[in-house]
Amino acid sequence: MGLVSNSINKRKLKPGDHIYCYRTLHLYSHHGIYVGDNMVIHYQQTYDDNDDDDDDDDDDDCCEVCGFNRKKHRGVIKTCLDCFLNGHHRVFRFEYQVSPAHFFAKRSGTCSVAPRDPPNVVIQRATEENNNNKFGQYDLMKNNCESFATYCMTGKRSSEQASSVQTTAKVVYKSLANKPISVENLAKTAVEAYCARKLKKLEHIQQHQKTK
Numbered sequence: 001m002g003l004v005s006n007s008i009n010k011r012k013l014k015p016g017d018h019i020y021c022y023r024t025l026h027l028y029s030h031h032g033i034y035v036g037d038n039m040v041i042h043y044q045q046t047y048d049d050n051d052d053d054d055d056d057d058d059d060d061d062c063c064e065v066c067g068f069n070r071k072k073h074r075g076v077i078k079t080c081l082d083c084f085l086n087g088h089h090r091v092f093r094f095e096y097q098v099s100p101a102h103f104f105a106k107r108s109g110t111c112s113v114a115p116r117d118p119p120n121v122v123i124q125r126a127t128e129e130n131n132n133n134k135f136g137q138y139d140l141m142k143n144n145c146e147s148f149a150t151y152c153m154t155g156k157r158s159s160e161q162a163s164s165v166q167t168t169a170k171v172v173y174k175s176l177a178n179k180p181i182s183v184e185n186l187a188k189t190a191v192e193a194y195c196a197r198k199l200k201k202l203e204h205i206q207q208h209q210k211t212k
Contacts, residue, residue, distance in 0.1 A: 016119025018094035043148035109161030
């Protein structure tokens, strides 16, 4: 754990940890709450374009360890760690109450300057949401897996990962809407997007300091 990587050995995970793993070439991460006994409560899409398709072989797709079925189980779910990782081998632990400098330097969706609640409170929130499955409709930008995990940890929904994507999209649209696509313009846009994300982090730090 540290400035370079939040990677953690699976054997060192503790109940109440906010964990995540990267998907699709490290472009985004999937988040959840480790609740012990190799189990994770996490939140995934509440719908799918193929939900109405009949499939007689659905039962054959169930995990032998936890019974999870990707075609049937949606919303807030409890699965084994392997199903959470979905074929990926490395697990990372989200850090809380890090210094402003640490938060500023790290990639979005890996840490927070906010304090976390005690593990028993975190697990209780996650378990209640898993039992009720009323966390709401999944929304990539407003109500996603990171939103769920941060809610369990702090009582507030937040997704730095989604905020970063929205900030980048706004800069790209504004920069390239009326400009020809060229290597030079793409390079300038990349720099502008990077700076915009860092400014957003500074705003987040300032807001947190005001609420202390």
